[in-house]
Amino acid sequence: MTADSHDCEPGPDDGESADDDGVGGILRGDGGQVGTPFDTTADVRETRWDRYGRAIDGYIRMPLTIMRQDWRSIVGLSIVAVYLLMGTVLTWTVEPTRTGDGPQFVQPFETWEYPLGTNEMGQDLFAQTVHSTGPVLTMMASGALFTVVMGTFFGLVAGYKGGEVDTVLSSITDVFINIPGLPLVIVLSVLFEPTHPISVGILLAVAAWAGLARAIRSQVLAIRDESFVEAARMMDVPTPELLIKEILPHLMPYIMVNLVNAARTIIFSAVALYYLGVLPFADANWGVMLNQAYHAGAIYRPDATHWLVVPMVAIAGISIGLLLIAQSLDRVFNPRVRARHADTGDAEDGDGTEPGSTEMMKQV
């Protein structure tokens, strides 16, 4: 509560004090009007801005403040931001390239016309890289989200519900774990010939979620016997809410790391499959570029090396960016770190005193 009222940031989340007369009135003082604390209600109605303010504070401002303190997240976020810019703004400004746009094998950083050089067909590698970014990011996002959503859902429900639900869900999971992933993807891609980035992403993730589901299930099995879960059950909290609010936060660091890893796996396997020529070429992307470079013998030709290097750097770059973000996200979900960044002045002093000492005592 103090979080909102002491919040000195201007803007919509400050609405509470603007709408109501007197912050003090909301905070204290009207508890004494009624006989028992159990009948207490507030004098002031909650406004929509109060709710939004709290939501913004918890879900956006707080994570950002924590991430700001960690160089990994700053670097990671910047890298990903660059890719996002490439995928959006630059796509509008940079002309798509066509065969014969320029001379063959212009080396990178030679002319500003072709900053990353050209390939055998005289295509501008920079333009090609930029225009690949959008589809690649879409593919990664769809694949990673598919993996995580499926894995988390199967793992959470199977682990928490147990019994027959667990048996059914776990059997499905086991089937997907045991299907050899690559052959399945090859067969499916031959069957469906997916060209849209989203469908390619999902296709690549089709067998990837099962392992995550298993891992999450085993973690849920440990958490569901904790007293606080039983307490929530005793309060008759609906199961979906219980899963999302009580159990999921404990898994979030693990899920986030998996999300990022899944994204990396998607891009790697996509590149591999384009390189092998299993996936149909719709338009240029980093995997297609690698494939073409290889077939043009770039491995043996010093003047064509940059044709291989440019997409490789692009892939490595996004991969590193995502890894850094994943590492720093761990802190965002840690309640001890979150507590330190609560913007209440009072909480700051109180923070750590008790638990720090008791924890220390326990270690000893």
Next chain:
Amino acid sequence: MTMTTTDLTDRSEDVIMEVSNARVSFGMERGRARVLNDVSMDVRRGEILGVMGESGSGKSMFADALLDAVVDPGVLQGELTYYPGDGEPIDLLSLSEEERRRYRWEDVAMVFQGAMSSFNPVRKIRTHFVDTLNAHDYDVDRGLERAKDLLGDLYLDADRVLDSYPHELSGGMKQRILIALSLVLDPEMLVMDEPTAALDLLMQRSIIALIEEIQSKHDLTIVFITHDIPLVAGLADRLAVLYAFEFIELGPADDVLAEPAHPYTRALLRTTPNLETPLEEMRPIEGSSPDPVNIPSGCSYHPRCPMADDQCREVDPEPYRVDDDHIAHCHHWDEAIEEESPVAVGGDDRTPTRAYVGPDGEDAEDPLVSLDDVEVHFEQKSGGLLSRAEPETVAAVDGVDIDIHENDTVVLVGESGCGKTTLGKVAVGAQRPTGGSVSYRGQDVWDAKDMLGGVSIPFEEIRRALQIIHQDPGSSLNSHRRVRAILETPLRRWFPELDGNDRIQRILGMLEYVGISPPEDYIERYPHQLSGGEKQRITLIRSMLMDPELILADEAVSALDVSLRVEMMDLMIELQEQFDTSFLFISHNLSNARYLAEKTGGRIAVMYLGEIVEIGTVDRIINDPQHPYTQALKWATPDLDPDDEIETADSPIRTIDIPDPSNPPSGCRYHTRCAKAREVCRVETPELIEADEGPGHQRAACFRAYDDHAYWNSEPIVEGPSEE
């Protein structure tokens, strides 16, 4: 602390360990934490020194310091000298790695707190002994002979135990093996850090008795560290009280208990529930123990001390000599000692604060929750060592009838594994019974859940009415949610008409009501920013916000500090009056049970191996227990009387260990341990019958409650004391 240790012990006592100005400090983010603050102490040869303190008072640190086993990043400074019976004094802090290894275990050994985790689960007990002997280059065969002797002394079947894996043994057995293990190298001094904290009452008492025997047999010096004052009252020769990382009082046990000179000791004794002290004389200690980073200047107890004045705030009290052998670190010890003794003797005016309201029998109003012949059988999947195909069934609860009325209080007492938690969970609908029925105001709870028959009260309503408070406040709050989110959950679910501001206002009011202030600060905290007592209050509020009819409090105070327990119990009782709630308490501790039941005019139910063996109003159960098991529990509940010598001989139980619950004894289940058992107890099962005479209400399941029964003509079971 200006007096040197020689001043304090100029009586030329035979000192085995001299500690002077020992200090342990940690570097922490918030500054240097001193978890042992210039402590001086002499341990005399052949004595049992009881060291008592609340959690976080530095008592484990003191134990570690005696073995020079303070772990990183702690740094131990000061002087610790060990005087062996023969040979040169040893300066602990200048030992080489090898010398220290020899010193530990061969000269001074330690018994740790967690017997459960002190053994490697994949190795047999014998291996643990052999490893210890090998590590110190002892002759293994001779060592094992000695180990067998020791195990025998501790009433264990040495050959069977040595060939067992840790999981095959009960907690009490493991703790005794740990004692044997620590003695196998024949040390001169034994440091015991809460050796019985994880054990049941009967087991605790039995082990305490064994310690006394072992001590005289092996000529040991024992430093016994505990938070449980009554436990050491009859055992220790001298008592030392730790508060805020230093000793505040030291003296012969009788003197310290009868005439404590430090206000903290007095308060601690007064706040310790036991079976004797009248309730009016029990009161909690205000405030909480200080933070190791921020120890108050002057006397560290002054913020909580009613007698504190300017001198206490500024000058750290030196050890004042109360008499020859009794010292206290208090400027006003002479005033403190003039108050009447905190340990009341006698105290016959045990009038309950509230009269017993729950009527017994059929003429009663409709009970709130009624359990009828409830059974819970757990199937143990086969797979252990003897993996037979047939799953073993463990009857956690076996045929229990109990009615809980409105505004009623029932305290379930029993050893661990007797099914009291399972029964409690059945009563609040958290566990489905495998047999019998549970009904809430006449509606069968599980029929309502399954929508069977005509449901008069919907399950949702029942769910709201029956709530639970867990034992471990650490795990009953979700560590990822703030206090506000935790407390909003029940309000969101059950009072959708409240908006966010109403909810917060109500939570603030409740926080303030239970004494958490300022609530505006606490509402934004995460559980790790709360102390144990605060966490338990939050859980209490959480269940209260549901406006429940019955709350199951599963050992709700046993995880708290001694000085906080009475306060917490008082709070629960106060809330019960305020909100017209019934309570079902679970406790392994008869003292707490008596406190709760007597204050609320409730009943105590004693459970043994899944059955209720005795139930009744508190005065009857405590003063006139009918069932031999209740009598044993009462025997095992230590009181503050220092003259209370414990002898194994007058133990009312024949064996220390509980029978295997998957294969309970025939007839009366208690007959294997009962000192009064006769042949008929093997075959016939006693029913719960009304014990006649006297006011109040009492029912016991023992043939001795019948005036006229085959029992009285039956032969006593004298199969010879199997283990005792």
